[in-house]
Amino acid sequence: MLWHKAWLETRWRFISAVLILTVMAGGNVYGWLATRALLPQLNTTTISPAAEATGLGSVIREAVELNKTFRGYIWYQAFRQNLTQMGVLFAVVLGCGGLVTESTQGSALFTLSLPITRRRLVGTRAGVGLAQCFAMAIVPSLVIPILSPAVGERFGLVDALAHGLCIFFVGAVFFSLASFLSTLFGDIWRPMLIAISIACALAFASLVIPQLRIFSVMSGETYFKTGSLPWAGLLTSAVIATALLYSAAETLERRDF
Amino acid sequence: MFTEAEVHVVSDRPVIETAGLWKRYEGVEALRGLDLQVPSGSIFGFLGRNGSGKTTTIKVLLGMARPSRGEARVFGCSPSGQDGVEIRRRTAFVSDEKDLYDYMAVGEIVAFTRSFYPRWRADLEQQYLRKFELPLDRNIKGLSRGMRTKLAMLLALCRGADLLMLDEPTSGLDPAMAEEVLQALVGHVAAQESTVFFSSHQLAEVEQIADHVAIIDRGQTVVSDALDDLRARYRRIQLVFEGDAPEIRVHAPGTHRVRRQGRVITVLSSSSGDAVIQELRGYRPSSFDVSPVSLKDIFLESVRTED
Numbered sequence: 001m002l003w004h005k006a007w008l009e010t011r012w013r014f015i016s017a018v019l020i021l022t023v024m025a026g027g028n029v030y031g032w033l034a035t036r037a038l039l040p041q042l043n044t045t046t047i048s049p050a051a052e053a054t055g056l057g058s059v060i061r062e063a064v065e066l067n068k069t070f071r072g073y074i075w076y077q078a079f080r081q082n083l084t085q086m087g088v089l090f091a092v093v094l095g096c097g098g099l100v101t102e103s104t105q106g107s108a109l110f111t112l113s114l115p116i117t118r119r120r121l122v123g124t125r126a127g128v129g130l131a132q133c134f135a136m137a138i139v140p141s142l143v144i145p146i147l148s149p150a151v152g153e154r155f156g157l158v159d160a161l162a163h164g165l166c167i168f169f170v171g172a173v174f175f176s177l178a179s180f181l182s183t184l185f186g187d188i189w190r191p192m193l194i195a196i197s198i199a200c201a202l203a204f205a206s207l208v209i210p211q212l213r214i215f216s217v218m219s220g221e222t223y224f225k226t227g228s229l230p231w232a233g234l235l236t237s238a239v240i241a242t243a244l245l246y247s248a249a250e251t252l253e254r255r256d257f
Numbered sequence: 258m259f260t261e262a263e264v265h266v267v268s269d270r271p272v273i274e275t276a277g278l279w280k281r282y283e284g285v286e287a288l289r290g291l292d293l294q295v296p297s298g299s300i301f302g303f304l305g306r307n308g309s310g311k312t313t314t315i316k317v318l319l320g321m322a323r324p325s326r327g328e329a330r331v332f333g334c335s336p337s338g339q340d341g342v343e344i345r346r347r348t349a350f351v352s353d354e355k356d357l358y359d360y361m362a363v364g365e366i367v368a369f370t371r372s373f374y375p376r377w378r379a380d381l382e383q384q385y386l387r388k389f390e391l392p393l394d395r396n397i398k399g400l401s402r403g404m405r406t407k408l409a410m411l412l413a414l415c416r417g418a419d420l421l422m423l424d425e426p427t428s429g430l431d432p433a434m435a436e437e438v439l440q441a442l443v444g445h446v447a448a449q450e451s452t453v454f455f456s457s458h459q460l461a462e463v464e465q466i467a468d469h470v471a472i473i474d475r476g477q478t479v480v481s482d483a484l485d486d487l488r489a490r491y492r493r494i495q496l497v498f499e500g501d502a503p504e505i506r507v508h509a510p511g512t513h514r515v516r517r518q519g520r521v522i523t524v525l526s527s528s529s530g531d532a533v534i535q536e537l538r539g540y541r542p543s544s545f546d547v548s549p550v551s552l553k554d555i556f557l558e559s560v561r562t563e564d
Contacts, residue, residue: 106352107359109316109354109356
């Protein structure tokens with residue numbers, strides 16, 4: 001029944017996240033019609049020398065090139081931008097809360113009086129949260145191949161699942177980070193703000209340090225370009241997520257209520 | 258898990274034992290060498306002023322907080338680690354605030370709690386649902402404080418627990434509701450032969466249902482005994498003089514408080530009073546009266562009010 005409690009605590013956050021991400025993914029598919037109509041008007045030669053000098057020109061050219069095909073457009077718009085960025089945000093939102101937050105609301109003593117260990121509490125909440133993260137990554141991804149025929153295109157089911165898997169693994173890192181931070185702070189705002197700040201810092205740092213390109217793993221860039229999953233990145237994400245959840249359990253174990 | 262043999266052995270010893278229990282929270286010493294023994298089968302009233310360490314003691318006993326020093330044992334086991342799970346399986350707890358999960362309905366939290374207790378009493382569940390008039394489909398968020406308390410009591414009483422640990426069970430309730438909750442508690446204990454350990458500010462209700470009491474002050478036990486023994490031991494001795502009462506100094510052991518007001522001197526004694534009475538008669542008062550005292554008098558005398 002602990003899973004039921006964890007579900008009840010997070011269900012509205014989860015349902016909202018899945019709905020929003022699904023609508024965004026569907027919107028991206030239907031947005032292809034407008035993009036396809038605009039493509040002939042795009043002229044990459046209009047990029048100013050100043051933009052070329054800063055490297056912005058190559059970024060714009062890459063975007064234009066990617067948007068010329070439906071597969072490239074979907075990867076660029078959905079997997080590289082919307083589902084990745086919003087996926088991080090919702091993974092953090094799902095990870096916030098738990099026993100320490102309960103203690104500020106008063107119900108923690110009831111939970112702690114139950115004949116269960118704190119590790120089981122953390123484990124169950126993490127299990128439910130990770131299952132939600134998985135659904136949050138896979139459901140919107142699957143919407144893309146399902147809706148693609150409506151715009152006269154096709155998107156591979158396996159491709160969608162592969163990208164969904166990448167979103168899940170990296171999303172799990174941010175879920176675990178928020179879970180860990182939630183064992184340190186009683187409110188949900190500080191864990192949320194700190195986790196999102198770390199995500200933003202990583203995004204900027206990855207521009208300078210290529211090894212920190214966690215969002216490249218999340219978008220499945222390697223899979224899009226070469227057809228093989230970023231195994232090292234996924235494994236690293238799994239290890240980091242496990243370490244964060246273990247730290248959360250350890251912190252909670254030592255805490256006085 | 259406890260074996261049958263262990264259960265048998267621990268039944269002869271105090272259900273709760275603490276020895277030299279210390280707990281420090283961020284520089285504040287909530288418990289300072291607390292010694293406590295709660296006999297099996299007793300209804301044990303745990304008294305103290307606000308901030309005296311009652312709730313901290315309960316938290317340590319249930320493994321919610323770890324002692325800084327000293328020892329705490331419930332059913333002969335330490336509350337930390339795996340034994341803590343077994344202690345909580347045999348213990349029902351109601352917190353001071355009675356905060357439950359606001360997002361659950363009454364029926365949901367009953368089903369949720371039931372799932373953790375193999376000895377859950379489905380018959381009592383039905384009985385208390387009717388008695389307390391708790392609507393299964395009502396959201397907990399919408400319950401009044403009284404209804405929340407009743408629900409918290411139901412969740413505790415149906416666990417089939419050997420020990421009920423209640424932190425201020427009637428706080429915030431009107432007298433009628435408080436009486437209803439107390440009667441349910443007394444009726445339950447009479448039928449189930451469990452031990453009750455409850456903290457309270459309500460001295461009248463402690464006197465009404467407890468057979469043992471402990472008074473703690475600033476994290477230490479200052480009085481602990483069977484209530485009847487306390488009543489038998491403590492005496493108020495009143496001396497009235499013809500003129501102004503003289504300054505007196507009582508040396509006999511067991512003298513707690515000496516108050517001098519005009520022609521009257523009042524002495525509180527905790528040792529049947531024989532030696533104290535002998536000594537006080539030496540002052541030759543015009544009238545001399547020895548009377549029993551209430552728990553309130555003992556409480557007020559035991560907890561220091563100066564800071």
